[in-house]
Amino acid sequence: DQQVKQNSPSLSVQEGRISILNCDYTNSMFDYFLWYKKYPAEGPTFLISISSIKDKNEDGRFTVFLNKSAKHLSLHIVPSQPGDSAVYFCAAMGSNYKLTFGKGTLLTVNP
Amino acid sequence: DTAVSQTPKYLVTQMGNDKSIKCEQNLGHDTMYWYKQDSKKFLKIMFSYNNKELIINETVPNRFSPKSPDKAHLNLHINSLELGDSAVYFCASSQGGRFNEKLFFGSGTQLSVL
Numbered sequence: 001d002q003q004v005k006q007n008s009p010s011l012s013v014q015e016g017r018i019s020i021l022n023c024d025y026t027n028s029m030f031d032y033f034l035w036y037k038k039y040p041a042e043g044p045t046f047l048i049s050i051s052s053i054k055d056k057n058e059d060g061r062f063t064v065f066l067n068k069s070a071k072h073l074s075l076h077i078v079p080s081q082p083g084d085s086a087v088y089f090c091a092a093m094g095s096n097y098k099l100t101f102g103k104g105t106l107l108t109v110n111p
Numbered sequence: 112d113t114a115v116s117q118t119p120k121y122l123v124t125q126m127g128n129d130k131s132i133k134c135e136q137n138l139g140h141d142t143m144y145w146y147k148q149d150s151k152k153f154l155k156i157m158f159s160y161n162n163k164e165l166i167i168n169e170t171v172p173n174r175f176s177p178k179s180p181d182k183a184h185l186n187l188h189i190n191s192l193e194l195g196d197s198a199v200y201f202c203a204s205s206q207g208g209r210f211n212e213k214l215f216f217g218s219g220t221q222l223s224v225l
Binding site: 034036041042043044045046049089091097098099101103104 | 152156
C-alpha cells in the first residue's frame with residue numbers, strides 16, 4: 001500500500017535546465033511534506049519542506065509546490081547542476097508523526 | 112564530527128546469528144529512529160524513541176529489539192538473523208515537534224545475511 005508514490009524512477013536533465021521531480025500521495029491526512037536528497041553510500045539529507053497551509057516554498061534553487069486537491073507535490077531545481085545528481089525522496093507526515101517515504105527518483109544532471 | 116553516526120557501515124553474517132548496530136547523535140535531539148531500506152528501495156520506519164521512551168513500533172518481528180540507554184544513543188539488536196533481514200538500516204534523529212520533523216540520517220549499515 002504505497003501512500004507516497006514517485007512514479008518516475010529516474011530523470012535526466014542537462015546542466016542549467018530545470019529539473020522537475022513529482023510525487024503523489026493518497027492519504028488525505030498528510031499535512032506536512034518533505035524532500036530528501038541521497039548520494040550513494042550516504043544517508044538521506046533534508047532538502048526542503050512544505051506544510052499543507054502553503055502551496056509553495058522556495059529555498060534558493062529549490063522550490064516545492066503543493067497541490068492539495070490533486071494530492072500532488074513537485075520539486076523544481078533551477079538551474080540544475082551536476083552536483084544535484086542524486087536520488088530524491090519525497091516524504092509525507094500526518095498527525096501520527098510518522099514519515100512515509102516514496103521509492104525515490106534518481107536525478108542525473110549532465111554537464 | 113558526524114552528527115549521526117552508526118556502526119558498523121557493513122555487516123556480513125550468517126543466518127541464525129545475533130548482531131547489533133549502534134547509533135549515536137551529537138545534535139542534542141530528543142527523538143531517534145531506525146529506518147529500513149529494503150531491496151525495493153522503500154525507506155520504512157521501524158522504531159522511534161523520544162527521550163529514551165519507545166513511541167513508534169511498527170510491525171517488525173520481535174527478533175528486532177531497539178535499546179536506548181540515553182537520548183543520544185539508539186542501538187538495534189537483531190536475533191536469529193534471516194535472509195530477508197538483508198537491507199540497509201538507517202539511524203536518524205530529529206528535534207521533534209509538529210512541523211519540525213526534519214530528520215538527520217546516519218550513513219547507513221548495509222546488512223548482508225548469507
